[in-house]
Amino acid sequence: MVIGLLVAIAIGIFAFARIVGGQTQEQQIQEDPIYSRSVAARLAPASQVAVAGQDNAALAIKSDTGEVAVVAALPKNGTELFQQTCSACHGQGIGGAPKAGDKAAWAPRLAEGKATLYEHALKGFQGKTGLMPPKGGRTDLPDDLVKQAVDHMVQMVQ
């Protein structure tokens, strides 16, 4: 009789706890901002695509401390950038690129003024002879460095 009563009370408490828990616990967990953020992070696609000409800052790889990690070592100055990247086309004049050091090819471009050259190097440029990709394809570079590389090429024909 006593054992039967205790079992009945235990079942009653268990059922009551389930009812209360079902109405509160689950909802609270799902509304918890930390929980929902972790779900969103798990559902996010594994890869993201950088789009040329758009702000891709959100794609930068961050370290645990939140600092943006340097992915590829940046060239130290315009001369180095020219050797690493720009010379792929401008070294030999590939794809209609004005050859570095070729005064005849650069004369009409120098006449446009440096501001135009900077803009074409930074934003890309479809001219008569070919397609200059924005920043020579290295869209991760700071603008100043690209300008220094332009300066370097301009110096080579002066």
Ligand code: HEC
């Ligand atoms: C994929 C090949 C390629 C690379 C890499 C490249 N360029 Fe060019 N660049 C071109 C071509 C092609 C042109 C000529 C476009 C035209 O006038 O038709 C050009 C033209 C230019 C011009 C002249 C623009 C004008 O107004 O006449 C500048 C300045 C220039 N590039 C700077 C750079 C710099 C700086 C880099 C490196 C950061 C670089 N380029 C890398 C292909 C390239």
